[in-house]
Amino acid sequence: MAEIKPTTSPGSSPTPEKEGALASAVDVSHATSDLEKIxxxxxxxxxxxxxxxxxxxxxxxxxxxxxxxxxxxxxxEDSPYDEVRAAVRATDSGGCANTVRAWILGxxxxxxxxxxxxxxxxxxxxxxxxxxVIQLLVYPIGCFWAKVVPTRVFNTFGVRWTFNTxxxxxxxxxxxTLISNVSIGYAYSTDALLALQGKxxxxxxxxxxxxxxxxxxxxxxxxxxxxLSRRFLVWPAAMIWPNQFSSTSLFFAxxxxxxxxxxxxxxxxxxxxxxxxxVLVGMFCYxxxxxxxxxxxxxxxxxxxxxxxxxxxxxxxxxxxxxxxIPITFDWTYVTAYLGDPLLAPVHTAISELTGLFVFVIxxxxxxxxxxxxxxxxxxxxxxxxxxxTQSRYNVSRILGDNFTFDLKKYQQYSPLFLPPTFALNYxxxxxxxTAALVHCGLFHGKxxxxxxxxxxxxxxxxxxxxxxxxxDAPDWWYLVLFVISMGLGLATALGYxxxxxxxxFFVAIILAIVFMIPSTTILAIxxxxxxxxxxxxxxxxFMIPGQPIGVMIFKVYSTIVLGQAQTYAGDLKLGHYMKxxxxxxxxxxxxxxxxxxxxxxxxxxxxxxxxxxxxxM
Numbered sequence: 275m276a277e278i279k280p281t282t283s284p285g286s287s288p289t290p291e292k293e294g295a296l297a298s299a300v301d302v303s304h305a306t307s308d309l310e311k312i313x314x315x316x317x318x319x320x321x322x323x324x325x326x327x328x329x330x331x332x333x334x335x336x337x338x339x340x341x342x343x344x345x346x347x348x349x350x351e352d353s354p355y356d357e358v359r360a361a362v363r364a365t366d367s368g369g370c371a372n373t374v375r376a377w378i379l380g381x382x383x384x385x386x387x388x389x390x391x392x393x394x395x396x397x398x399x400x401x402x403x404x405x406x407v408i409q410l411l412v413y414p415i416g417c418f419w420a421k422v423v424p425t426r427v428f429n430t431f432g433v434r435w436t437f438n439t440x441x442x443x444x445x446x447x448x449x450x451t452l453i454s455n456v457s458i459g460y461a462y463s464t465d466a467l468l469a470l471q472g473k474x475x476x477x478x479x480x481x482x483x484x485x486x487x488x489x490x491x492x493x494x495x496x497x498x499x500x501x502l503s504r505r506f507l508v509w510p511a512a513m514i515w516p517n518q519f520s521s522t523s524l525f526f527a528x529x530x531x532x533x534x535x536x537x538x539x540x541x542x543x544x545x546x547x548x549x550x551x552x553v554l555v556g557m558f559c560y561x562x563x564x565x566x567x568x569x570x571x572x573x574x575x576x577x578x579x580x581x582x583x584x585x586x587x588x589x590x591x592x593x594x595x596x597x598x599x600i601p602i603t604f605d606w607t608y609v610t611a612y613l614g615d616p617l618l619a620p621v622h623t624a625i626s627e628l629t630g631l632f633v634f635v636i637x638x639x640x641x642x643x644x645x646x647x648x649x650x651x652x653x654x655x656x657x658x659x660x661x662x663x664t665q666s667r668y669n670v671s672r673i674l675g676d677n678f679t680f681d682l683k684k685y686q687q688y689s690p691l692f693l694p695p696t697f698a699l700n701y702x703x704x705x706x707x708x709t710a711a712l713v714h715c716g717l718f719h720g721k722x723x724x725x726x727x728x729x730x731x732x733x734x735x736x737x738x739x740x741x742x743x744x745x746x747d748a749p750d751w752w753y754l755v756l757f758v759i760s761m762g763l764g765l766a767t768a769l770g771y772x773x774x775x776x777x778x779x780f781f782v783a784i785i786l787a788i789v790f791m792i793p794s795t796t797i798l799a800i801x802x803x804x805x806x807x808x809x810x811x812x813x814x815x816x817f818m819i820p821g822q823p824i825g826v827m828i829f830k831v832y833s834t835i836v837l838g839q840a841q842t843y844a845g846d847l848k849l850g851h852y853m854k855x856x857x858x859x860x861x862x863x864x865x866x867x868x869x870x871x872x873x874x875x876x877x878x879x880x881x882x883x884x885x886x887x888x889x890x891x892m
Contacts, residue, residue, distance in 0.1 A: 369443035380453030416442030457871030496839025498757025774825030
């Protein structure tokens with residue numbers, strides 16, 4: 275075989291011209307590969323402007339090296355989305371995240387917040403203590419801590435630590451917020467537990483063991499599912515998660531007090547920090563007007579003032595019990611109560627929602643009501659109450675037999691269930707939305723999901739993913755072990771107690787959540803629209819385990835809340851991703867805080883039931 279000779283003599287080195295040409299060729303090849311990946315991953319992306327896709331196609335078609343490198347830099351040195359660029363910085367601020375201070379503050383607020391939310395959830399109407407309050411309160415407390423707490427360093431078993439690492443960093447702030455996000459809201463399972471233990475309901479107490487196992491398992495399964503879905507829902511740039519932009523913007527506003535560059539902001543030089551507090555004070559002062567001075571501003575149904583006793587006018591324009599065809603409100607809390615934060619949703623989401631509202635809800639409800647279908651002439655047009663054949667609220671206790679099972683004979687003697695038009699449509703459209711989510715995800719994201727399954731962390735270039743690669747990732751097996759352990763706790767809940775839930779039904783509930791995890795969360799991450807299983811899951815459970823209302827209720831928790839919590843945890847993983855919090859720290863924030871909040875909330879629930887008479891009647 276002939277010897278392959280080197281192109282240069284021994285000891286010589288390539289000329290600078292050859293090195294430059296080689297480097298340029300590598301750069302062009304790398305940039306071309308980047309653009310091909312971006313084109314493949316974003317071809318059906320509703321949030322990426324079409325002109326950016328046109329730039330990519332033109333650069334690849336022309337084959338001009340300079341143009342390819344320029345377009346690649348434009349899309350990979352910062353996020354390709356203008357919304358992300360405005361709310362998230364394409365840098366890593368550095369600083370400590372995993373500090374004693376962050377954990378102490380986080381657990382202090384979680385203990386107070388989760389316990390308070392559990393207590394307040396047991397009254398009607400319920401009052402919520404949101405994690406946003408903690409995000410705001412912890413900043414001045416953290417800064418005060420940094421100034422007054424000694425910086426002495428301790429050495430415990432070779433581990434050096436201190437109560438004060440210096441200035442309160444933005445990453446510590448994020449850690450406290452992550453801890454509160456996953457645990458401050460009361461656990462959904464406690465609704466089922468209150469229904470079981472409440473004297474007006476089932477009045478069945480299965481003990482602390484059942485309560486803890488039930489709540490822990492239903493909460494932690496979601497973390498495992500979210501972690502195993504990161505390659506689809508967190509790492510890709512296309513998963514922008516609009517609902518996280520308010521948090522990231524607030525972090526930067528509080529920690530960066532520098533003035534704006536007037537040349538880039540139409541002459542505005544005010545800092546985000548100062549602007550935020552101007553708005554905060556203004557909203558605080560304004561809120562007293564619709565909340566106290568003139569509550570009619572909250573639901574400004576002025577058309578009904580013309581004829582207050584006119585039924586048709588109230589049905590069409592009423593704000594509480596009607597369709598509110600002129601939906602005017604001057605109370606921002608009413609807007610966010612029903613729509614989350616509409617300012618964060620992309621424009622295409624708002625247009626889609628408005629179109630669907632008129633076509634499938636408004637027009638259909640009017641048709642049902644005034645045609646007399648489904649006995650609508652005897653029912654309110656818009657309410658979530660159910661009725662019997664005497665137009666009274668349906669009394670579920672009259673159709674239950676021994677051991678709280680469904681009694682068909684009692685049902686036949688009492689009454690069928692009658693649903694108002696909007697309530698009936700709510701059920702029907704919920705089924706349609708979930709089916710549409712599966713079809714949409716399969717048609718528009720099927721190939722993309724397979725691509726991301728193979729690519730893992732080596733996906734299309736994204737500046738935030740590049741910056742996160744410097745940190746050790748939380749391996750998939752951590753989330754898998756957590757998922758398996760949590761499943762074991764859930765199985766023990768179903769089999770170890772009189773739950774009316776067979777073991778196979780428990781697995782069906784989890785499989786149902788897994789099936790809808792990627793489709794529903796993809797839609798949430800792209801459009802800020804959340805889909806839930808709260809209608810589908812009890813419907814299926816009613817067929818699978820008929821006559822077992824407690825089992826149906828537990829099945830609903832294990833399907834609905836597992837999916838809901840997984841969506842929440844995935845969003846928090848994206849928040850940590852945007853703010854460059856090491857993934858392993860995010861993992862422990864979620865797991866430890868969720869477990870601790872479970873014990874706090876179960877303790878508060880039992881104390882309240884045992885010490886406040888008639889709490890479920892409040």
